[in-house]
Amino acid sequence: MKTLLLDPSTTQSVSVSLSKTNANAQELYLIDLLGKPQQAVGGMKALIYVRPTIENVEMICREVREANYSEYHVFFSNILPESFLSLLAKSDSDKLIRQVHEYPLDYVPINKDLFTINIGGSVGMSQCWGTSRERGVQTIMERELQGLLSMFLSFKKPIQTVIASAEPACQYIASEVIRRSQEDDIYVFRSSRPTQLLVVDRSSDPVTPLLSQWTYQAMVHELLGMNNNRVILKGAPGVKQDLEEVVLASVHDPFYDANKFSNFGELGENIKGLLDEYQKETRQNQNISTIADMQRFMERYPAFRSQSHNVSKHVALMGELARLVDVCQLMDVSAFEQELACTDAHAEHLRELVEKLANPSIKTPDKVRLGLLYALRYENTGNVSMVKQHMSNGGVPPDKIALVDTMLRYAGSKSRAPGLYGKRDTFSALKKNLISSVQGVANVYSQHVPLLAETIKGAFRGRVPEHMKAYKGGGELPKDLFIYMVGGTTYEEARMVAEFNRENEKNGLRVILGGSTIHNSCSFLDEVRAL
């Protein structure tokens, strides 16, 4: 019988990968926070899995001295500094610690190719560089570095090539990753696949987190908020009590795994299929007449029960999403957002924007997003102050209007890396127009392609944008590309990466995307506002 003691950070990473049932099956019967007063249950061993911080090490020392458990097995989620080890050794006079191990997993894995450090406040890191606020972001930076390094360890990949965007935070991360990986020989791996790390900044693409999303995972995050695969549905009308908080994890939910990147329309159809299947099953369970039927029912019962929960979960989510789309007129808003993000047509856009801003049935946050999208595109050519005036007439509070200026300071054309809206020459515009008129637009709501797509393609061809600087290695084209987005990534980018990986599986190319956190428009604007 064992107890698992965690810290708040490892709780997150363990929770997304291990369920309570799994843990119980491994005889981990008690899971608790390290440092809470422990009640000794006789004959139990303790397993400690924490980040190697001084606070945690001190707590372990105290715990070992108190000796609530008969033995201790200590695991760290990252590289343990030597001084901490000797601190532990000093406190363990009764020899209760049986083993000390490093199991680097200092981040939260969300999808197969998406991870997050789950640390907020990193949007403004580059802006704070060289100012008095630099010290405040140092701890955030340190945390991000540790998470990123541990990711290379858990993938067993060497850090061969490092390319970073021009922002100071990216440059710092790149140089530190190289320096630290050279100090410890644990980072040396043999790999036949050339690996590249690409560090980019959120400010190079402020548009993606502002757009409404229409694929399942991204949409749930944008409209309901998803925290380590947990979604809170409490407060939604007509939600049963056992669905007030639900889990959307690919591991236990094959339907979600198959549909997390499906768009809203496909999703509705697939959920209907799921429902039909369930109804068929229910009907089968209803006509029980013989003992054989009863036996068959008993056999199916557990699977049936979990299926029933799963179906009602997805139906509830879908219902709530559909309600929100309807209430906020998102179809309308999103179509215009896509226009603003993808095409250049100032007079038309301005006219529609003014119309939308005056429309009372469009919600304030959506008006803010539209205003921001306009300001970002027509920062130099458009009439931003007039739009601000219209925003204020449309009922947007002044602190939200101030966001426009903050956003332009954060990611305006002067401060962001070039390339967001493509090259502004007539030739490329003509080409783009031609392509879209020949192929037609597949889906109005998913025209926008994140800037990252371009960067990824370039990286695999060995052509990175000019503003990016190669720090180490080079020469060989990468097969494994790790992208780290300082300031947080989005589920739309994650979907794009997943799609890329699926298409290029046979070419043997793979992208892993990571970020300080995973943004929706709400969390992104909150961080921008704090700048």
Place this chain on the structure above:
Amino acid sequence: MATRDLTVKFSSLREQTARSVRSPSLDDSNLLNNAQGGWNGGGHDQLPPMWVDLVDQVDDDVRNIKSMMAKLENLHGERVNNIFDKDLKGRDREIEQLTSSITGKFRHAEQLLKRIGRASEPGQTLSPAEVKVRAAIQSSNASKIQQISAAFRKLQQKYLTDVSAQKSGNDSQFGVDLMSGGGGEGGVGFTDQQMAVVDDLEGIVNERDEEIQNIAQSIEELSTIFKELAVLVIDQGTILDRIDFNMEQVVEHTKEGIKQLEKAEQHQKSARPLKCIGCLLVMIAVMLTILILKHR
């Protein structure tokens, strides 16, 4: 995942610090220290509580059931394949016994699980941690047993269908025999020989029926156990199965508890009851004086 074992390094560090703490000159004191250390270490190993024995018993049961099931599967196979075996009855009895003892073990394990949830030594209050541990043990063992019992029922069912298929097959076989025999005699009556065959067959059929009934019964018993266990098992993939959710729940509960305690303290502190008592006392005094004055 690239992992690194620091245990060796840690042990040597621990040795070093231990050596530097102890006086290096006297071997005896060193020994004494060692002994003390050992004793101290032993002191922390409290005796495991009573219910740990129950858990061990459940584990034993599970292990037994598994080995017995393997044996039963063999027997089933032999029984189905060798229908012309001489010792059919003995084999059947063996199968029957084994089946019923497996069912018994299942019931035993289930009862043990229930007891794990309940049992506490008299005069002892359980710590919340212990309650949680027990609940966890209950649910994990319940799902384990559920899995095995599902496997067992599948095994039974397969045997059942095999046997009944054989039975119907045999019947038709013998039936044809009888018919053709009867046809030869012109349908007047059965010969003694035929009657004997019929008697034999009836005996066999009855036996088989009994056997099938037994198996059906054991399946039914298992399904009740199954149902009772299902309550204990947590569904994978629900929020209840999330580690962080469960940890937060504890915090919530603690907060709630603290709130309640504070409320209770306030209630205790509040002067309202005291005021009431005082008021009543004054009233009583007033009434008494009135009474006394009246009766004077």
